[in-house]
Amino acid sequence: MKPSPFNYYCPASVDEAVQLLSDLEDAKILAGGQSLIPLMNFRLAAPEHLIDISGLAELSEIKVDPDEVEIGASVTHSQVLQSEQIGSELPLLWEAEKLVAHEVIRNRGTLCGSLAHADPAGEMTAVLSVLRGKVQTASVSGGRTIQAMDLFEGPLQSSLRDDELIVSATFPTLGPNAVSSFREVARRHGDYAVAGAVSVVEYDDNSLVCSAQAAFLSVGPVPTLISLDDLLVGHRIEDVGYTEIYNFLSSQLDPHGDLQTSADYRRHLAAEMGWASLEACT
Ligand SMILES: Cc1cc2nc3c(=O)[nH]c(=O)nc-3n(C[C@H](O)[C@H](O)[C@H](O)COP(=O)(O)OP(=O)(O)OC[C@H]3O[C@@H](n4cnc5c(N)ncnc54)[C@H](O)[C@@H]3O)c2cc1C
Numbered sequence: 001m002k003p004s005p006f007n008y009y010c011p012a013s014v015d016e017a018v019q020l021l022s023d024l025e026d027a028k029i030l031a032g033g034q035s036l037i038p039l040m041n042f043r044l045a046a047p048e049h050l051i052d053i054s055g056l057a058e059l060s061e062i063k064v065d066p067d068e069v070e071i072g073a074s075v076t077h078s079q080v081l082q083s084e085q086i087g088s089e090l091p092l093l094w095e096a097e098k099l100v101a102h103e104v105i106r107n108r109g110t111l112c113g114s115l116a117h118a119d120p121a122g123e124m125t126a127v128l129s130v131l132r133g134k135v136q137t138a139s140v141s142g143g144r145t146i147q148a149m150d151l152f153e154g155p156l157q158s159s160l161r162d163d164e165l166i167v168s169a170t171f172p173t174l175g176p177n178a179v180s181s182f183r184e185v186a187r188r189h190g191d192y193a194v195a196g197a198v199s200v201v202e203y204d205d206n207s208l209v210c211s212a213q214a215a216f217l218s219v220g221p222v223p224t225l226i227s228l229d230d231l232l233v234g235h236r237i238e239d240v241g242y243t244e245i246y247n248f249l250s251s252q253l254d255p256h257g258d259l260q261t262s263a264d265y266r267r268h269l270a271a272e273m274g275w276a277s278l279e280a281c282t
Contacts, residue, residue, distance in 0.1 A: 003040035007049045014058055014138050014167060017051050022140040022163045024049045029165055032076060034101070034109035035117045054110075059167060064089050070170045073113075077106035090173050092131070092180040096123040096198065099182065102190040112166045115151065118158040121192040121218040123182070124169075125152060129223040130180075130198050130215035133171040139164045152222035177210075178202040181280035183273045184217065187260070193218050194260050195270040199277040201237070209233055214277065219255035219270045226252050228278070237282045242275055249274040 008030075011017040021027055027049035030036060039045040053059060059074040064085040071080065080086055080097050087094045100106055100114070100123050114124040115135060127133075128148040135146050140163065151158050160166065174180060184196025195218050202211040212228040231248050232240055249271040257263035 001041040001043070003037070004043065004046045006040075006047060009049060009051045010055065011051060011053070012056075014053075014056060014165065017053055017056070018139050018163070018165055020049070020051050021165060024051075027051055027162075029053055029116070031073065031113035031116070032105075032109035034105050035113065035119070053165070054108075061168075062086065066173065068170050068172050069093065070168050071111050072168050073110060073166050075111055077101075077109050077111060077114075078103065080111055081106070090171055092127060092174070092182065092198070092200075093171060095180075095182045096127045099123050099184055099186075099193070099196075105190075112169050115169055116158060116160060116166050118152050118154075118156055118222075119192075120152070120155055120220060120222055123184075123193075123196070123198075123217065126196065126198045126215040126217040126223045127182075128169060128171065129225050130200050130213055131171050131174075133169060135166045135169045137164045138167045143167070148223075149225070154221045174200065175202065177204070179281040181277040183276040183280065185269050185273060195219055195255070195266050195273055197270060197273040197277045199274070199281055201232075201278065201281040207236065209235055209237065212237075212278065212281075214249070214274050216253065216270050216274065219253055219266060224253065226274075237278050242279075245278060246271045246275050 009020050028047040030050040030052045054074050059072040061072045062083050063070040069090045077097050077100050114122045133148050137143050180200045182198040184193035186193045197214050197216050199214040204210045209232040212232040214226050216224040253267050253270050255263050255266040
């Protein structure tokens with residue numbers, strides 16, 4: 001399949017990119033092209049203009065501070081995995097990135113492109129949600145910060161305006177008493193997950209839970225965030241146990257059925273992944 005004809009632009013700066021976005025009707029940002037180009041090849045998308053930001057040096061930075069990791073919009077999934085600093089300050093990002101597609105796709109696809117694409121099956125959308133991260137944008141009328149909970153509006157729908165570009169994504173790092181884990185089920189390694197969960201658990205000085213949050217992927221139109229505080233705060237996860245946690249998560253999840261699996265089986269898988277990711281945090 002071939003895409004319908006389009007005009008290609010290669011801006012030299014973010015300013016030029018947002019000017020093009022503002023001036024051109026029916027323009028799309030092209031980052032790694034790993035989601036957009038397949039959609040265009042299948043004629044599910046047919047933008048008239050593509051604005052390629054992949055070569056913009058000002059979007060290529062990874063900044064790792066003790067409190068947060070900020071990743072520029074042209075940083076690929078593979079570059080995240082090559083950053084030893086990310087591996088030590090926010091290992092959850094590494095754990096999740098290893099589950100994104102295959103190496104060839106990770107070599108071109110960008111982390112910020114995943115967020116802009118707003119696929120509820122995307123690992124990065126779930127990680128940004130559970131960590132309560134944010135993205136920074138640019139446009140001709142100025143930049144803004146969008147919190148994760150306000151970014152994802154539906155399958156492949158974000159709250160980005162048409163004239164707006166994500167310049168970076170920021171992920172808070174975890175405190176010394178917090179543990180995280182990512183678990184998912186996919187039919188083949190590298191496929192989108194049928195269901196998955198990422199958990200972040202914080203402990204007090206007595207090793208009792210003081211906060212427990214989980215985000216689920218592939219179970220709804222946007223990443224599904226579930227707080228387990230009422231169930232787990234003041235307890236040990238292993239004392240509350242599998243049955244209670246599994247039943248609680250099942251009652252909170254309302255997934256859809258599709259060609260891959262039924263809604264009921266997806267609910268079961270998601271609750272299992274939720275339990276598995278929480279158990280891995282003990
Ligand atoms: C076979 C296959 C398997 C895959 N499996 C997975 C998987 O398991 N998990 C997963 O998470 N992903 C998966 N992906 C998608 C991959 O992670 C993509 O890299 C990612 O979703 C999009 O990043 P990109 O840089 O390629 O974006 P592009 O394809 O270039 O763009 C995607 C969309 O986001 C917009 N966009 C991109 N960057 C910006 C920006 N900075 N500002 C504003 N808008 C922007 C584009 O206009 C477009 O609408 C898979 C892809 C393929 C082809």
